[in-house]
Amino acid sequence: MTSIEHLAERQRAFAAERDWEQFHTPKNLAMALAGEAGELLAEFQWLTPEESTKVMDDPDAGNRVKSELADVFLYLTRLADVLGIDPIQAAHAKLDEGERRYDAATYRGSARKAPPLT
Amino acid sequence: MTSIEHLAERQRAFAAERDWEQFHTPKNLAMALAGEAGELLAEFQWLTPEESTKVMDDPDAGNRVKSELADVFLYLTRLADVLGIDPIQAAHAKLDEGERRYDAATYRGSARKAPPLT
Amino acid sequence: MTSIEHLAERQRAFAAERDWEQFHTPKNLAMALAGEAGELLAEFQWLTPEESTKVMDDPDAGNRVKSELADVFLYLTRLADVLGIDPIQAAHAKLDEGERRYDAATYRGSARKAPPLT
Amino acid sequence: MTSIEHLAERQRAFAAERDWEQFHTPKNLAMALAGEAGELLAEFQWLTPEESTKVMDDPDAGNRVKSELADVFLYLTRLADVLGIDPIQAAHAKLDEGERRYDAATYRGSARKAPPLT
Numbered sequence A, B, C, D: 001m002t003s004i005e006h007l008a009e010r011q012r013a014f015a016a017e018r019d020w021e022q023f024h025t026p027k028n029l030a031m032a033l034a035g036e037a038g039e040l041l042a043e044f045q046w047l048t049p050e051e052s053t054k055v056m057d058d059p060d061a062g063n064r065v066k067s068e069l070a071d072v073f074l075y076l077t078r079l080a081d082v083l084g085i086d087p088i089q090a091a092h093a094k095l096d097e098g099e100r101r102y103d104a105a106t107y108r109g110s111a112r113k114a115p116p117l118t
Helices: A003-017 A026-042 A049-053 A059-083 A087-101 B003-018 B026-042 B049-053 B059-083 B087-101 C003-017 C026-042 C049-053 C059-083 C087-101 D003-017 D026-042 D049-053 D059-083 D087-101
Strands: none
Touching: A003 A059, A003 B003, A003 B087, A026 A059, A026 B026, A026 B049, A026 B059, A026 C026, A026 D026, A049 B026, A059 A087, A059 B026, A059 B059, A059 B087, A087 B003, A087 B059, B003 B059, B026 B059, B026 C026, B026 D026, B059 B087, C003 C059, C003 D003, C003 D087, C026 C059, C026 D026, C026 D049, C026 D059, C049 D026, C059 C087, C059 D026, C059 D059, C059 D087, C087 D003, C087 D059, D003 D059, D026 D059, D059 D087
8 A cells, every 4th residue: 555545545544534525525635625725825925035945944933834735735645546546647647758859969958848747 | 666766757758858957846836736737637627526536438528638737746846855755755744744643533424523634 | 988998007117116116027927827717716625616616605705705706807907917918809709718728618617528619 | 896896797707697696606716716816827827026026028928928817807796796795995994904913124125034915
C-alpha cells in the first residue's frame, strides 16, 4: 500500500466513524478543496515573490502554510478516493503529456508561451 | 523513496530542463494550484450532488475531472517540494488534530457544527 | 458618478492613507479576490443546493455570506480600478456575447451543453 | 435604478428565457464565481508583480483579463441578486469596518500586520 492509499484509508475511517460520507460528494469535496486552496493562496497574497521563497523561515507563517497545504492535500486525497482516481498515476500521465507538448529546447526560459507543467 | 518523492523529483527535472525554476516561486505555485482547483470546481458547478457522484461514468467528463485533479496534485507536489514540506506527514498531523477536535460521538452526522476533516 | 465609481474612489483614498498602493498590484489583488471567493465558497460547501437557497434565513450564516460577498466585491472593484476596466461595461459586453452564443430555444433547460452566462 | 440593479435585471431575464434559474442556486453560483476567480488568477500567475501592472498594455492579455473580470462580476451580481444582498451597501459596511480596524497611523505601509481592506 502506498502512503497516499494509507492516508485515504485513514480518511475513509474518519468519515465513516462520524457518518460524514453523506457530505463527501465529489461536488462538495471539490468545493472544500478550492476553499482550502484559497486559504493557502491568502498566505502569499501580500508577499513579494522573493519573500514567498523565505516563508518557511518564519515559524508562524511556516506553520500556517504547512497546515493549509495539508488541508488541500487531505481534500484532494479524499476526492480522488471517492472518485476512484489514482492521483499519482494521473499526475505522471499529465507529466508525460507536458514533456511531449513543451519540448525543452523550444520552451526554455519562457513561461509566457507556455504555462509550466500543464 | 515514496511515490510522491518520485513525482516531485520528476517535476524538479522537468522544471530544470526548461529553466522554469525562476517561475516556480511559492507565490506563483500557490496561484497555479488555486487556478487549477478552480478548473476542477468548474467541472462540478452545474451538477447536482447526486450527478457528481456519477461523474466518472461519463468518459469525457471523467477524463476532464481526472486531468484537472492531476493538475492540482502536480502543483501541490511541486509547491510542497519547493517549500520543503512533506505533504503526507503534514496531512497525518492534521488528521490527528481532527480526531482530537471532532470526537465521533459529538459530531456524528453533523457537518453544520464542524467542517469535516479540518 | 456611478455607485461603483464612488466605491472605487473610497477604496483609493483608503489605500492612499495607509500607503498600501504598493501592495495593490493586479497580481496581488487577483490573489486576494480569489482567496475571498474561496471563503465565500466555504460557506456553501456542506449545504445541499436547497439549503443554500435559504442561507439568508439564518442570521449568523446570512451575515457571514454578506460579509464574504462584500470582500469579493471590494477586491473586484479595486482590481478593476487599478486596471482601468469599467466592470459594468465589461459585464454587459459578456452578456451580449452570451445572448448570441446561447440562443434561448436551443439551450432551454440545459446547463450541460452550455455553462450559463459565459 | 443603479447600474448594478440594471445588470442584475438583465441577468434575471437571461436566466428566465433559458429556464436556467434551476441551476442558479447560491451553492452553484458561489462555485461558478470561484471558478471564474481562478481563471482570472491564472492570467497573472507567471507574471512578476511589475509585469502585472502593465497587463492591459498587451491587447490579447488585456482582453482576456477584462473578459475574466467580467465573468467574476456577472456571477457576483447574480449571486447577490438571488440572495437579496445589495453588494454596494455591503461593501461600504466592510469599508466602514476596515477604517475602524486599521487606523491609518498604525498600519501605514504595512501589509504584514493587516491584510488590506478587510
